[in-house]
Amino acid sequence: MASDSHLQKLIFDHPVGNTRGAEAFALCADQDFRHGGLHRVKAYGDPWTAIGDLQNLGGNIDDPAAIGHVIGQIENAARVQRGGVFGRRKLIVGGADHKAGPAGGAAAFTTAKAGLRVALIDRKTFPRDKLCGGLITGRARRHYAEIFGHEMPFEAQDRKTTVDFRFRGAPMGVISDAPPLCATMRRDMDAMICAQALGAGAADFTGVSVAGIDPEAKSLALKDGRRIGFGVLIGADGANSQVAKALFGEAFDRAEVGFGLEIEAVGEHVDPSAPIRIDLAAAKWGYGWSFPKRCSTTIGVGGLLAKNPDMKVAMAEYCALLGVEADKSSFKGQFLPFGDFRKVPGRGAVLLAGDAAGLVDPITGEGIGYAMQSGHLAAQAGIEALRARRPQTALALYRRHLRPIHRALCMARLIRPVIFLPAMEAGFARAFRRSSTLRMQYLRLMAGEAEYGDILARLILRLPRLTVLAIRAKF
Ligand SMILES: Cc1cc2nc3c(=O)[nH]c(=O)nc-3n(C[C@H](O)[C@H](O)[C@H](O)COP(=O)(O)OP(=O)(O)OC[C@H]3O[C@@H](n4cnc5c(N)ncnc54)[C@H](O)[C@@H]3O)c2cc1C
Numbered sequence: 001m002a003s004d005s006h007l008q009k010l011i012f013d014h015p016v017g018n019t020r021g022a023e024a025f026a027l028c029a030d031q032d033f034r035h036g037g038l039h040r041v042k043a044y045g046d047p048w049t050a051i052g053d054l055q056n057l058g059g060n061i062d063d064p065a066a067i068g069h070v071i072g073q074i075e076n077a078a079r080v081q082r083g084g085v086f087g088r089r090k091l092i093v094g095g096a097d098h099k100a101g102p103a104g105g106a107a108a109f110t111t112a113k114a115g116l117r118v119a120l121i122d123r124k125t126f127p128r129d130k131l132c133g134g135l136i137t138g139r140a141r142r143h144y145a146e147i148f149g150h151e152m153p154f155e156a157q158d159r160k161t162t163v164d165f166r167f168r169g170a171p172m173g174v175i176s177d178a179p180p181l182c183a184t185m186r187r188d189m190d191a192m193i194c195a196q197a198l199g200a201g202a203a204d205f206t207g208v209s210v211a212g213i214d215p216e217a218k219s220l221a222l223k224d225g226r227r228i229g230f231g232v233l234i235g236a237d238g239a240n241s242q243v244a245k246a247l248f249g250e251a252f253d254r255a256e257v258g259f260g261l262e263i264e265a266v267g268e269h270v271d272p273s274a275p276i277r278i279d280l281a282a283a284k285w286g287y288g289w290s291f292p293k294r295c296s297t298t299i300g301v302g303g304l305l306a307k308n309p310d311m312k313v314a315m316a317e318y319c320a321l322l323g324v325e326a327d328k329s330s331f332k333g334q335f336l337p338f339g340d341f342r343k344v345p346g347r348g349a350v351l352l353a354g355d356a357a358g359l360v361d362p363i364t365g366e367g368i369g370y371a372m373q374s375g376h377l378a379a380q381a382g383i384e385a386l387r388a389r390r391p392q393t394a395l396a397l398y399r400r401h402l403r404p405i406h407r408a409l410c411m412a413r414l415i416r417p418v419i420f421l422p423a424m425e426a427g428f429a430r431a432f433r434r435s436s437t438l439r440m441q442y443l444r445l446m447a448g449e450a451e452y453g454d455i456l457a458r459l460i461l462r463l464p465r466l467t468v469l470a471i472r473a474k475f
Pocket residue numbers: 093094095096100101102103104121122123124130131132133134135136137140208209210236237238239241242259260261262300302334335336353354355356359360365366367368369371
């Protein structure tokens with residue numbers, strides 16, 4: 001079999017090694033064809049024309065086997081493009097080229113590792129930014145290690161063990177030996193996750209949006225006109241999920257959804273050694289945060305949208321509190337399903353994972369860990385269903401896998417009023433200030449070392465009457 005450089009020489013040196021031949025070579029000469037090949041196929045126009053050109057070329061050179069090898073590679077890519085050539089296959093929406101949302105990346109990695117065909121689709125080419133605090137908890141890192149088989153890599157500087165809790169700007173206690181939190185940029189983290197999915201064999205469908213989904217016909221249309229069939233579809237396409245819309249009409253319930261605003265503060269505000277800062281009551285039914293990173297400090301506020309009709313005012317006030325000058329026009333916003341998860345996350349062979357399934361903690365707003373975990377679980381359910389040749393059973397299997405996550409989210413929703421209900425905020429802040437155990441418990445929860453049930457028990461001890469009132473309250 002010819003090496004890439006041998007083949008290049010054959011094409012360029014030969015009298016008929018014309019421009020099209022060179023393009024066809026470029027199309028398949030990537031170190032890893034999966035990573036760049038499909039883009040090149042698109043650039044060429046039609047992979048079958050590329051194959052025809054190479055076949056013509058092959059007739060005129062003395063090493064047709066080399067051309068045959070390349071043709072095989074293009075054919076594989078073309079089959080993936082056409083869909084259905086190899087029969088139905090698993091398919092993921094919400095991934096990316098070398099980078100993906102954590103749910104799509106984890107799902108694609110798990111599926112590819114299991115030896116099934118999987119396509120990773122994302123409307124963005126990468127690296128791409130994603131509005132997010134980028135704070136990775138111990139719980140999220142544990143899921144990452146379970147899925148990808150190694151510890152999540154991060155720089156020592158990104159590791160934070162000091163957390164400064166505030167209530168309306170007033171100190172509630174600093175914990176300096178917290179279980180480590182990692183302050184990352186999603187641009188880098190998602191890139192790393194998706195590279196692993198593609199490296200494991202997922203087909204790369206990035207830079208192209210999904211135009212429409214037909215769950216009954218098990219096919220979807222891409223904006224560039226292609227149609228793709230699937231055996232199981234995992235919609236890991238974020239809070240504004242198109243797959244959820246196709247199934248349920250709406251991606252989320254506006255009465256229950258959360259919303260966050262952020263800026264990346266630079267210049268004098270860059271101090272990677274500063275502690276993580278959490279400000280309760282910076283937004284109603286939510287909080288404010290300041291996450292110092294290497295090149296910027298991510299500052300934001302988030303909470304229930306319905307309780308914060310003008311979140312920009314809350315954000316402006318929070319920036320002023322931190323002494324950060326920021327114009328409202330620089331605020332970037334994004335929905336987040338703040339604990340409003342879908343009890344039925346899909347239909348038949350179409351599953352929703354991550355934000356698309358509403359899997360975000362209703363108190364902390366943490367979603368990256370659940371995104372990876374649910375993407376992985378959705379993939380496992382899909383694999384099981386496809387292997388049993390009963391793709392329609394994927395949802396039932398997935399729901400079973402998801403039960404512990406749903407239970408944890410229900411428990412957190414139960415506790416949430418104790419922290420965020422305006423009548424309770426001050427009482428909670430007092431208890432939090434007085435109890436280093438409660439503060440530590442909160443951080444241990446983020447580290448995956450404690451459960452919401454433990455927090456509830458401690459709250460009932462500290463605030464027995466108020467807790468009962470809050471739990472009885474209707475929201
Ligand atoms: C302001 C804010 C701050 C946050 N901070 C934190 C934090 O510090 N820590 C934490 O754990 N969580 C945080 N979260 C939550 C976290 O960002 C999400 O829970 C997490 O990103 C969910 O991952 P996902 O893979 O489900 O979706 P996403 O990360 O949103 O990925 C979805 C992917 O789908 C693609 N896509 C969407 N539509 C289409 C389409 N039609 N066709 C093709 N592709 C499509 C997108 O391009 C994207 O790449 C925050 C959220 C917000 C809004």
